[in-house]
Amino acid sequence: MTYKLQYLSGFGSHFSSEDERCPNSLPVAQNSPQQCPYGLYAEQLSGSAFTAPRNENVRTWLYRKLPSAVHMPFQPYNNAKYLTQNWDEQPPNPNQMRWKPFDMPATSGKGVTFVEGIHTVCGAGDARVRHGLAVHIYLCNVSMNDSALYNSDGDFLIVPQEGILDITTELGRMTVAPNEICVIPQGIRFAVKVKAPSRGYILEVYDGHFCLPDLGPIGANGLANPRDFETPVAWFDNADVSEFNVISKYQGSLFVAKQKHSVFDVVAWHGNYVPYKYDLSKFMVINSVSFDHCDPSIFTVLTCPSLRPGTAIADFVIFPPRWSVQEHTFRPPYYHRNCMSEFMGLILGRYEAKEEGFAAGGATLHSIMTPHGPDVKCFDGASKADLKPERIAEGTQAFMFESSLSLAVTKWGVETCQKLDAQYYECWQALKNNFKIDN
Structure with missing residues (x-):
């Protein structure tokens, strides 16, 4: 399945998108007009402090059918057995370590979703003080249906190794295959669909966000060029949903809240806080x-x-x-x-x-x-x-x-x-x- 994408012209740039089924759904001139087109609600998603310097300030305005606040209370969600932030489980070990390929779930037996299949390998720091990182392996064989995950603790950089990921985010959809990567910034809700057993790596950072490195004497061009990064085009799910699970990763643990509508109800958006993908073969x-x-x-x-x-x-x-x-x-x-x-x-x-x-x-x-x-x-x-x-x-x-x-x-x-x-x-x-x- 191929999803519509638009190229980023540069990190920190401003982007806008609206679902083609609802032309002119982006408000004109005002982020939060008294009444939004199509009866939508305006909601801002901020990835930085309001007063952060302009070149570091990231946020996106979402125009959606219902605000994100419309959900039941969160309850503990213990389905990801090996997700952890406990760095004291094992005594320190300075030895060189190598792992053989991690086992994927069997095609027979219980299905394992992307969320349930996150296994933490190593890490440092504490998500509560917004400092540190974690390295995870994901091992899954079934799709997330009528559910979505968002990470309150930081950004996810996802590296597929086997199996193609069809990822739906609040801002649109993207397909991420092996030799491609994607970044889902803190707070953005997403779901992962797979067609076969899938395996890959996740780098989670609690501090700030991923960005392109400075090039110094290399000059203006080289390494990963901004023009080669892609972000989704707005798309909303118009199917009726009787029950939808919103899973939150919060302070290293998972919680779930139920609601009666899909989180993928954003008809239009504009801003500079977006999920994105990159094809590693384009690296200079x-x-x-x-x-x-x-x-x-x-x-x-x-x-x-x-x-x-x-x-x-x-x-x-x-x-x-x-x-x-x-x-x-x-x-x-x-x-x-x-x-x-x-x-x-x-x-x-x-x-x-x-x-x-x-x-x-x-x-x-x-x-x-x-x-x-x-x-x-x-x-x-x-x-x-x-x-x-x-x-x-x-x-x-x-x-x-x-x-x-x-x-x-x-x-x-x-x-x-x-x-x-x-x-x-x-x-x-x-x-x-x-x-x-x-x-």
């Missing part, structure tokens, strides 16, 4: 054409900045197909330790630095100051390779959630999922001491 790679190895920050698609300049709560980084042409250089990722946490996932293919053991649908976590780098096979091959121009990572898409925060792993991540690879450390054990002193 920047790389060295002489010698030496650039830092992986050149592969940043989106970032959620912290209050410290140049330091991120979270970066979303990819390692796409590209040409490698450096001379006199060890081309794969170098051995390193750093002050960031690195959670990696693999959407498809084989990751260039570890072609064995790191499989699509799995993950790795290299914690702050924990050493890591290429395995033995990769090191030996790259050290002896004929350094001619070479196309690398063809048919592959690896990514990284990188954070300045020290991430704690959940009990599900360590024990329950039974996918943690206890032999991961062995990939470095056969590295030899090649040191020589010529007499």
